[in-house]
Amino acid sequence: MAASEATGAAPGGGRAGGGRAGRPGRAGWPGRPRPRSAQSRRNTRVGLALTAPALALVGVFALFPLGFGVYISLTNWPLVGPYHFIGLANYQSLIHNSVFLQSIVFTLKYTAIVTIPIFVVGYALAVFVRANRPGTTLFRTLIFLPYIVGLVAESFMAVVELQPSSGTADFVLSRLRIASDTTAWTVRSGLATTAICVLVIWFASGLTMMLLMAGMQGIPAELYESARVDGASWWSAERRITVPLLRRSIALSLIISVVGSFLAFNQFFIITDGGPGTSTVSVVMSIYDTAFADTDVGLASAMSVVLIIVVGLITFIQFHYLQGDGD
């Protein structure tokens, strides 16, 4: 097939340029045969100098805190005052920390609830805007706006609109006979979670749409034409051509959405403040509370390490599962 030839050539050819310093041609600054050592030393010097600021920032504000966090998690570090090395005691106490365990369960549940709707809605929207018809550019922009505006501003708006009897949510839903006009959304944890899930699905579908649309537009049109000549229906073309060729985009959009949900903080902090009780405390929020309200930095760091491991696992599993047998 013509298309597979074209794409098959790309990875090998493209990556080859990234080889060793001595390779003449594509990548190095001086592109012709030369006294190798002087040139490559100069290349190394200039290259390192150019990339040093980026490396320094990442080192100081990302990699160091990561290592530092692991170290702190092995101590009883309070926000102020002396600390002792206490081994794995923080991790052991996590097993009995009901708020933290509850927050993990709640966050997993929340992630499970929103992921599929975000993906399905995002996919449907991507199908709708991928063709270049009059108006699509405008539709894309408008559908994407909630994501651009950001969940923080929208959460503040939700706070006002979820007020019993005065908020727009009750006003509209009571006329549709879905809720009463005095439904207090943030007083019951089920209602609060429902409201936040709806908000997040509305907010995040646009991003999935854009990511999937970008992938869809990279699929050669001939594939669809030949499928049509073969008499394939729209649905079977979608299943046999779009979905397999879209694996990477699907993996990426799912990873972004799942990891994003698992790291949720803003909407819960702003709309429910974890309530009622601690029923809507997300993992990041329980870390935040432990560190800054309880000032138990050691314990909070242990929670963070667990969070990093869980997020890493989620990413790895999804990546492996969705991409593994793709190529």
Place this chain on the structure above:
Amino acid sequence: MASVRSGRPQPGAPPAPASDDRARAAGRRARPAGRAAGRGDRGGLVLYIVAGVAISAVFVVPLLWEVFRSLQPESAVTTPPSGANLSHLTFANYRTLLSGQDDIIRNVMNSLIVAVLTAVLTALVSMLAGYGFGLFRFRGSGLVFGLVLLAFMIPFQAVLTPLFLELHFLRLLNSLIGLALFYTTFNLPVGVYVMRNSFLQVPREIVDAARVDGASVMRTLLTVLRPLVLPGIATAALYAFLFSWTEFLGALSFMTNDSLFTLPVALSNVETGTYGAVNYGLLLAGAVIAMIPCIVVYVALQRYYVRGLISGALKG
């Protein structure tokens, strides 16, 4: 407007899109625009536009409605909606919010300073690093690139506590510069990735010609290459600006001094009534103010935003 102009039926091969420059690279569209091509197309087109307007409304009307609500007096925001209070519109919420007392202007300025600083720093550092990774093959470049991208795998939410202590030691807590450095770091993976790709796409001959002319490394970057990679720079800066403007958790953790709060943190104080009684009218007005720069910047520069998404989507 584009949507109105071409109301005629479209044959199988659709025209190149006006705004998506990626389409040029891809060569053709994903799918013939005229699936319903032929005689029934005009009807299909009308149906498509009607559906598009309806779907767009789902995403935009809530935002517009909040703008409208923010123009209602506070009393109308907190009482059951009725026909009477729909007609009374006023800038009172905005006047109160912006009239010294709550000092929200200072918070807007803080947000703006941090967002612009983050955008400039991200663009600058990403440009240099992209230049290095893209055009200089050097020993260890793979390792350095891997380390920079590693920041992408570290959720900043998970290093917040150690970072708080570190910023404290560095005297960068309660510092707009400290906040901007933190934001810049976590925008670098995307920025460096985009910039490296931009430099990799620069035609080899141009780089060679500059070298033959004896231009120095920096001179080549600033005079010859800069115009070629400017779209990439715009992408990196745009992402960083939007990230910084809408970020909440970091600012909430690292800023404890009222006068240094960014807008979202200040609004969370309005919400909980730290500045006196809770005023939902003010909260709505503040949220609308927070929304405006995002929309303006995005609508003006959206082709650069889409570029970034695509380079991310294709990287796999």
